[in-house]
Amino acid sequence: MTYQIAICDDEEKQRAYIKSLVEGWLRQTFHHTKIQEYASSEQFLFEQAYDRTQILFLDIEMEKMDGIALAREIRKHNRQMQIIFVTGYMEYIQEGYDVEALHYLLKPVSQEKIDSVLDRAVERLKTADAVLLVESGGEVLRLPLKEIRFIESNRNYNIIHADNDYEVRGTLSELEAKLDEAFVRVGRSYLVNLNYVRRIGKTELILNTGEKLPVPRGSYKKLNEAFIKYF
Known part of the structure; x- marks a missing residue:
């Protein structure tokens, strides 16, 4: 199975960093994936990426539409997507529960944390049809x-x-x-x-x-x- 993974962050360096960690996980697990990057919430919605994305690394602090608002829009179309918030602040945790986020990753993000959360996301996807x-x-x-x-x-x-x-x-x-x-x-x-x-x-x-x-x-x-x- 090929997992569709997306990274939505308005900072190019942060997208590249998260992508490198995801690729590190892939080298250990041998899963097949397709990784797509989005520079804004608006781009993610415009391209209707909610129809195909299975795992989403989502920054919260973005200009215009923030990550929480995007997650609420996603849940109108897709209840099974595994949303992983990436943030430097703890204050958004309650909103994360409201949109059924899988996890919060607090910056700076480590390889160990990425590995753990991706393992959980894959297990959730496997049991989604149980x-x-x-x-x-x-x-x-x-x-x-x-x-x-x-x-x-x-x-x-x-x-x-x-x-x-x-x-x-x-x-x-x-x-x-x-x-x-x-x-x-x-x-x-x-x-x-x-x-x-x-x-x-x-x-x-x-x-x-x-x-x-x-x-x-x-x-x-x-x-x-x-x-x-x-x-």
Whole structure:
């Protein structure tokens, strides 16, 4: 498989530097890639690069349209692109969660950090088409994991909240065993897809859909650690 990687930064030297690190990763992993450079958010949008890019290294501080604004536009067209912000500032991290960024790389960026984040991006892309097979309403359904926001335990049933709500028999633990690392347990009653989490508080968890789930006492620290580790 050939991975489509893009670098969007208004500084030519920074684009060249990130490209050299990506090429260093390629020499170690032997993946096939095509690397494209963009000097601005506007160029990226004009060329409709969101249709083909799979992994994007995106600078935040750019003239006119910044990286956060570009990421919001990208998410209108492409939910699977692995967006990696490259920045010198920590203050944009919350906005990164809102656009489901894979990771933040703080400048100066090292080869080790590039290697790690690209390995994660490739693994995410490999599992992007993973599905959960369930029986609901007398039918066997294939539910893409990427579309499942959370699963709620309701006595002898579980309710899977995705594009629709699906009621399935079994235990929450049985479903948990079939899911990937994006899903974490929230107390005894919920499994949540971290890709949809906007904010974690000590008493409730808020999804980017506005839905709120209760966080049981004593669960905040473990849940927050899982969230930070995943992203």
